[in-house]
Amino acid sequence: MPSTLKNWRIPIGKTRYNQTVFCNFNKVHHWKVAGATGSGKTEFLRYLVTYMCMKYSPDDVQFAIVDLKNGVSFAQFQWFPHVRGVYKTVPEAVSAIHAAHETMVERLQEVERLRAVFQPEPVYPRLIVLIDEGGELAPANAVLDEDKELRKAAMHLLSSVVRIGREPRVNIIYGTQRPDNDTLPVSIRGQMEGVFCFRTENELDSKIVLRHEGAEKLPWIPGRYLYKSPLVKYDIEVQSPYIPDKVLRRIIQPLIRCESQRTATQQSDAMCTDNQMADGDDGIGLETREKRRRWGRSE
Structure with a gap:
């Protein structure tokens, strides 16, 4: 089980005076990342995932990564055992958000059942839904009516998660260039108290993100x-x-090699099993020469 004493202060950079700045996922649960193209949002998100995957075990933190730039920014991260998946399209993104919402509901139901009988509650792995280029999920960007309804469903689920996801440890990190009403509704944006605002193109965009210029x-x-x-x-x-x-x-290449070796071992085991079944007279692989000796049968 995950540790109840886990430190969730994450270093997020340094000031001009060389002081390290931290954010705390135990105290601020949902974050938005905004800024103009090329300002460094995606690289910062890649750092956050890498740092937490290196520091914590999969029993402590899990990620559902929605990369709506066709997965090009986070393709390598699928090899981390912490990552449930990298979702590249709007339908895949909606499916991932729906799965996170179901996880949240299941955890809440379990907590309610245990509290009712004064039983200790489990400490769940923190599930972080990380969304890069969330503007692609905006219903305003839909072309077909079915697509628009799908995106509305995603926003509805996100709104539910940011409201009640704190206790079941389901967090949202939402990255977009300009989190206005079209790309991030107020019902979601208002619950995301943590802000990483990279350089914006103008004062209006800064006010949308920070509520002031700068x-x-x-x-x-x-x-x-x-x-x-x-x-x-x-x-x-x-x-x-x-x-x-x-x-x-x-960091990641050893994970790829381990996965390749595991897959090769599984395939080898499957071939061995298939051969035994093919040679056997009784359908359970006991009639090969080796197994005849083991079971004391004569030829």
């Missing part, structure tokens, strides 16, 4: 953002960490 004045340095949270009194200018591809390759 993000448009950030230097055009990829990874530079303003951090806003109920845990800090003022917005903090932070430079986010960055994981080079060669480092990510060094």
Whole structure:
């Protein structure tokens, strides 16, 4: 079972005075990540996933990654045992969000049943639904009516998760360029108290994200953002960490090799079983030469 004493303070970068800044998933449960194209949002999200997968076990944290850029930014992350899947299309994204919502409901039902009889409650793995380019989920971007209804369902499920997902440990990290009413309804945006706001194109976009100006004045340095949270009194200018591809390759390639070896072993076992079944007279593989000796049968 996951540890009840797990520290969920995650380092998210450094200030200009070389001070490390932390966010805490135990205290702020849902986050939005916004900013203009090329400002470093996706690289920051990749860092968050990598850091938590390296620090925590799959019994502590699990991810459902929705990458609506056809999965190109998070394709390698499917090899982490923490990752339930990388979902690349709108129907896949809706399916993943629906599964997270069902997990939340099941956990709440179990907690209610245990509390009713004064039994100790389990500590569930934290399930983080990470969405990159969430604007693609907006109903306003739908072409067909069926597609529009599908996207509305996704927003309805997300709204439910951000309202009641705290206790069952289901969290949302929502990344989009401009979280306005079209891409992120107020019912969801208002519950996401944690904000990572990268450079915006203008003052209006900054006001949409932070409710005040300032993000448009950030230097055009990829990874530079303003951090806003109920845990800090003022917005903090932070430079986010960055994981080079060669480092990510060094972390993930052993996982790919292990998976390949496991698959090869399974295939070898399956071939061995098939051969025994083919040679056997009784259908359970006991009539091969080796097994005849083992069971004391003569030829």
